[in-house]
Amino acid sequence: MAEATIAFPDHDQIRTLFGARDEHLRQVRDFLGIDVVLRGDELKLKGDEDHVRQGLRVFEELRGLVERQGQLSDDDVDRVLGSFGQNPVAADEAVDAATAHVKVRPRSEGQVDYVRKVEQNDLVFCVGPAGCGKTYLAVAMAVSALRSEQVRKIVLVRPAVEAGEKLGFLPGDLFAKVNPYLRPLLDSLNDILDFDTVKRYMERDVVEIVPLAFMRGRTLNHTFVILDEGQNTTVTQMMMFLTRMGMGSKVVVTGDITQIDLPPHVSCGLIDATRRLAGIERVGIVEMTGRDIVRHRLVKEIVRAYEKDHHGPKPHKH
Numbered sequence: 001m002a003e004a005t006i007a008f009p010d011h012d013q014i015r016t017l018f019g020a021r022d023e024h025l026r027q028v029r030d031f032l033g034i035d036v037v038l039r040g041d042e043l044k045l046k047g048d049e050d051h052v053r054q055g056l057r058v059f060e061e062l063r064g065l066v067e068r069q070g071q072l073s074d075d076d077v078d079r080v081l082g083s084f085g086q087n088p089v090a091a092d093e094a095v096d097a098a099t100a101h102v103k104v105r106p107r108s109e110g111q112v113d114y115v116r117k118v119e120q121n122d123l124v125f126c127v128g129p130a131g132c133g134k135t136y137l138a139v140a141m142a143v144s145a146l147r148s149e150q151v152r153k154i155v156l157v158r159p160a161v162e163a164g165e166k167l168g169f170l171p172g173d174l175f176a177k178v179n180p181y182l183r184p185l186l187d188s189l190n191d192i193l194d195f196d197t198v199k200r201y202m203e204r205d206v207v208e209i210v211p212l213a214f215m216r217g218r219t220l221n222h223t224f225v226i227l228d229e230g231q232n233t234t235v236t237q238m239m240m241f242l243t244r245m246g247m248g249s250k251v252v253v254t255g256d257i258t259q260i261d262l263p264p265h266v267s268c269g270l271i272d273a274t275r276r277l278a279g280i281e282r283v284g285i286v287e288m289t290g291r292d293i294v295r296h297r298l299v300k301e302i303v304r305a306y307e308k309d310h311h312g313p314k315p316h317k318h
Contacts, residue, residue, distance in 0.1 A: 002049040004056050005042050008063075014038065016066050017059075024077050028058055031081050033107075033293070048291065104140040104192065110292035111137060117284035118252060123245070125230070125274050126254045128288030129303045134254035135228050139188040142224040145250065146206070152222040153205070156185040157241065159212040159232045182209045185228055212237060221246035230255035230270040232262060238269030258306070 008014045018025040018038075029036045034047030034055050045055045061080050066072050106112045111133055118124050118141050126134045142154045186209055189198055201207040212233065227233070227241055230253040238253075245251050255270045262268060277283045290303045 001046065002052045004045045004052050006045070006056065006059055006063075008041050008043060011041065013063065013066055014041075014043075016070070016072055017062055019072065019074075019077075023074070024062070024072060027077055028055070028062075028081070032058070104137065106133070106137065108132075108288075108292040110286065110288035114286045114288065115141065117286050118250070121284035122249070122282045123242070123251045123277070124253070124284040124286065125270065125277075126252065126286045126288065127231075127257055127270065127274065128254075128286075128292060129256055129258065129290055130293075131303070132288040132290075132292040134256075134288065135184065135226070136188050136191065138226045138228075138252045138254060139185070140192055141252075142226060143189075143192055145224045151224045151248070151250065153224075154201075154207045155220060155223055155225045156182075156189070156207070156209045157212050157215060157225065157227045158182050158185060158209075158229050159237065182211065185209050185226070212241060215241055215244050218244050219246045220244050220249050222248040223250075225249060225251045227251070227253045228255075230273075231257050231260045231268055233269035234262065235267050235269045235272045238273050242273065 008017075019027075025036060032047070032051050032055050034045055034051050036055070037044045037046075043059065045052045045059075047055070058080060062072060062077065065076050065080070069076075106115050110128070114124075114126055114134075114137060117126075118138070126138070128134050139156070142151075142156075145151045146154055186198075189207065189209075193201075198207070202209075212227070223246065225244070230238070232255075233241065241253075242251065253270065253273070257268065257271055260268050274285050278285055293303060
């Protein structure tokens with residue numbers, strides 16, 4: 001954990017820099033994943049060393065704009081943050097999603113490792129807490145592989161496991177019942193591609209979003225397959241899913257072993273698979289932590305608070 005201080009002798013400059021209701025301050029803080037506190041005429045930054053170093057550069061850039069312009073707009077803040085590549089770790093590790101408005105970059109050491117493992121292996125397991133970008137980065141890499149013609153289609157898979165609710169009581173037919181379970185995958189896809197492109201891909205069967213149970217009996221050649229929420233698969237289901245891999249395909253399995261919704265007596269397929277397959281060539285295993293969380297700053301604190309009571313098994317790294 002690193003700390004740094006920036007002195008601001010002019011309090012009017014501080015108010016302009018922070019923005020109305022501290023909006024600019026929150027934007028920078030959440031973007032970089034650091035703590036920022038004003039004490040007297042000093043701004044104190046605290047967090048990972050690389051992120052704090054990046055924060056110093058961002059605030060100096062913003063202060064320069066305030067000195068030159070006498071004001072600071074939301075667009076100014078967005079432009080400065082964008083110029084730093086959204087990545088204090090590795091600015092050259094962008095995932096090329098081949099869209100005009102999206103450039104997806106890993107924003108932590110764990111995310112950089114994740115992207116590299118997917119590039120280097122045919123099968124990758126990524127285990128980590130909520131908010132660390134497991135699904136979003138996998139979808140971005142799938143889109144990149146599709147656009148560069150490394151694969152011919154994308155299949156996004158999720159187990160329809162009930163997390164405290166009863167699936168049978170939901171209204172509608174089977175697809176209406178499973179839609180809430182598949183929705184997070186569609187949300188990630190819509191964040192990366194525009195609506196018309198997503199619609200066209202799905203109509204042409206270039207992109208499929210399906211429940212895990214629908215994978216039985218299939219062989220997927222030249223396909224980028226993502227299994228999300230892998231911690232909610234049984235050992236048998238995981239074996240069934242992994243053996244769907246065909247020629248020229250890449251498979252990514254994501255999950256959070258602190259959020260298993262299986263019955264207590266049922267073994268977790270994700271934990272089992274990472275143990276069985278560790279050490280096999282072309283299989284990569286990534287374990288991310290709370291340091292890789294890139295959602296709202298409070299998500300890190302929430303995950304940390306709940307992890308205090310979790311002492312479950314850890315997957316093997318490879």
